[in-house]
Structures are given as structure tokens and as C-alpha cells.
Amino acid sequence: MADINVLTLSSRPLESGSATAEHGQAQGPAFDLIELLFFAYRDFIGDADEVLARLDFGRAHHRVLHFVNRHPGIRVADLLDVLKITKQSLGRVLRELVDNGYVVQRAGPADRRQRLLFATQKGEALALELALLQTRRFARALHECGGEAREAARKFLAAMIEPSARADVEALIARADREAKNRPR
Amino acid sequence: MADINVLTLSSRPLESGSATAEHGQAQGPAFDLIELLFFAYRDFIGDADEVLARLDFGRAHHRVLHFVNRHPGIRVADLLDVLKITKQSLGRVLRELVDNGYVVQRAGPADRRQRLLFATQKGEALALELALLQTRRFARALHECGGEAREAARKFLAAMIEPSARADVEALIARADREAKNRPR
């Protein structure tokens, strides 16, 4: 945090002399990328918002349902850890998902204090519908970019994640994929 | 403890074979990309959050300050249009920015009903500090990806934007860049 001021005070972006050559923005703020990510994420989220609104659900419900569906049997504590919210915040949202039959809770087989979370068929269907909407947006975008775009996008997005958290996120994704693969349907 | 410590750092097992050849995952949801974007955006936003929290500002203040700084003299109505919020929502946030000396309002020279918005030097400094934090994240990520990554990322992010809105966003960015270039400092 100490070096923030150094950068702030020293680098005057985009001097009028058009000194920014070639690929530009070597030192100035990447306003274009910042704004593109802002708008891209808004529209990415917007896909799901429309469907959710019809069910009187919000983004909070989406996040919970998504991770419960991706990690069947996830413990409440782990879900809180992934979402980085408090149990009080999770409370209402989870109750509504349970009350409306999208999620069920079952006591842990070994540790009966645990309330393991599972998406019901209904919950699974909704999670899939939402994921497919967003997948379609990715597919369209990547198709426009062509070729190696998928792997490039994957790498880029992973690189944007805080380095200290990246391994955990990658592991989380890998584990969910692996478990899904081994889950008989 | 809530460990998500599954230590496999292996990248996603791509289905081998030619069924999902071209762009992979032709039919299934792209859970990996969805989650990577979720976590990437969270960390991207988190950079600014820390600074803002110290000033008792939130993301709403950031968004307003960002666009005011990028478009000096922007009208309230246009700001509402960019942010897609109501004037009532803008109200409190804008007042706090003005009260704390980050933004000033001036009557339009031609139409005195307008209250054109400008970032003060203080506001400009904060906007730049925040933008540079986020720029550093982009720079690190793009450096990791190497080569043509910046243009690829730009293209990808633009492609993720709702097609009907994309031209407007691109024009917005282009205009801000053009005006910044012609603005003498």
C-alpha cells in the first residue's frame, strides 16, 4: 500500500504529446480494460438475473445454488468459505431455497452436526438453466475470438485472480469437475 | 477448519477425442469459465474496495467517481444512463462525493439547468489511484499470458458484452480516450 502513492504522483497518464506509442498505455491506467470488464460482468450477471427475478430470487440465491449444485454434499462452513459471507447472510437465502424445494439438507453420515447441502432435481434444473445461459454468452464471445480463445480466456481469467487464492480456486474447480465425472447419473 | 485443500493443481481435464473438438464443451455448461470470471471479478473489485473502505466510500462512489473523471463535464442524465441507476440512487452518493470535495457541479454554459459534473484534483487523484490498482492487476495477468494477451483480452471482454450494447460501450471508451488526449493539462 505504500507504493500506491508513488505511482499516483509520479505517472501522469496520457500526456497530450501523444508519447504513448505502439500498444500504448504502458504506464497509464488501462481504462479500456477496466470498463470492458465492468460492462462484460454486468451483462454476464444480467443473463441470470432475468430468470431469477421471475422466481423472486436474487443473485445471492444464484451463488448459493450454483455452489451447492457444483459440490453436492458441501458443508455449510465450506460454502461460507467459498462465498466469503457470514452464516447470518447465508441464513435467509438458504432457507428460501430449501422452502421452495431447490435445496435439501441432510445430516452428515459421520458427523451428525453437519447439515450437508444438496440441490434437488428442481434445484439442479435451475442451476443448469442459469449456467447454460452464461455458457452461451461465453460460447458466443469465444466463437467471435476464434481459435485458441477458450484456453486463452481461461488462462487470463485465472491470472486475474489474487495469486494467493488462485491455487484454491483452481483446485475447487478441478475437484468439482472430477467429482462430477465420477458421479453416476 | 474450512479447508478447501484439495491439492490437485492439475488443469481441467479436457475431454479427449473429437466430439468436443473445436471449442470443447460443446454441450455442457462451462462451469470453469463461469467460476473463474466470478472469482476474477471479485478480486478485481476487491483491489479498490480496500482503499474505498478507508474513506468510508463504497462501490457506488467508485463507479460515479470513475465515470465523472473519465468524462469531465458529464451531465447527470448521461451518468444515470451509463450506470443504469435512478437519480434517487445517484443522489446520496453524489452528494457525499461533492461534500467531501471529490466532485464539483457547474451549471452548463449553454443550458443552465444542467449540472455538469467534474472531478476535483482530489477526486482525480483518487480515481487514478483506484484505476492504477486495477491496472496493475491487469498488467500482472497479461504479463503472465504473454504476447498478444492485451489485445486478446480486450477483444474477449468486448465480445462478452451484450451485442446490442457493445457499440455504445466501445464508443463511450473511444470518446473518453479521444477527449482525454485533446485535454490540455
Next chain:
DNA sequence: CGTTTATGTCAGCCATATTGACATATTCTG
């Protein structure tokens, strides 16, 4: 002149998050 426009403001509501305190099972441990 009257209407429209640009903006502001008051009041109330909703969703989602927070902290803190406390309750209830259940498991673990000395």
C-alpha cells in the same frame, strides 16, 4: 405564456450484507 426538460428531494420499501449475542446439538478430549 404554458409546456417540457434537467435536476433535486422527501418518504418509504426491499435485498443483501454486516456484527454481536446467544441457543442447540454433537463430537472430541483429558
Next chain:
DNA sequence: CAGAATATGTCAATATGGCTGACATAAACG
């Protein structure tokens, strides 16, 4: 086994940042 620790739930109060609706004011426009 008793007591500590753990997993979860819940009540209450508060903050933030959205929303709608109604109304106010000043300036521009026709």
C-alpha cells in the same frame, strides 16, 4: 464422564445501495 470445542441456527440491530412514487424548482422552448 464432564467439559471444551465444533457445526449450525437464530434473534436483533445496522449499513449500503438499489427501487418506486410524488412533488418542487429553475430554465429552456415553442
